Amino acid sequence: MTASAADTEAKIMDLAETLIRQNGYNGFSFRDIATGVGVKSSSVHYYFPTKADLGARVAKRYTERFLDLLGDPEQPRMSAEALIAKLHREFARSLGKDGKMCLCGILAAESSGLPEAVVSEAKAFFDLTGAWLRKGLGQSDWGAGLPEADLNMQSLAILAQLEGAMLIAKVQGRPDIFGELAPPLSSN
Secondary structure, X not given: OOHHHHHHHHHHHHHXXXXXXXXXXXXXXXXXXXXXXXXXXXXXXXXXXXXXXXXXXXXXXXXXXXHHHHOOOOOOOOOHHHHHHHHHHHHHHHHHHHOOOOHHHHHHHOHHXXXXXXXXXXXXXXXXXXXXXXXXXXXXXXXXXXXXXXXXXXXXXXXXHHHHHHHHHHHHOOHHHHHHOOOOOOOO
């Protein structure tokens, strides 16, 4: 792929991500993407034959970037509170940057009406982010020795609280409130 083609593909994915986070998966068309990027609709189809292909690739890229930002939960070894704070900061950064929801949170909310490929990538976001948190919690003083099932449930609860906090901040029109809704650890 040439640099120009890669640039066009990235612009398509960037705009699709913005539109999904703003309007949901069904809130945009290839025509919207083509107009926004300045190409023909057929060019969008060249890179992404279907909207499901585009949605899945955007969700996969979002997940990869998010996990890259988080880094290795064991390097350096962190306390459980520091892990949660780091995850909270990355969610807050996303919300604070443009006031929009987590891409995969939006896709999860719409999952009953989405193509399987898109749902699968949204699920992967939660699976991989949960695994990141579970791994880090298991290495912390708080989680050392806890059964894997308990670590898994705690990780899912934290993710649910973060996504819920984003929803509340969004509907209230107050991205700042997200900072006050940091999830606590349950006692072990």
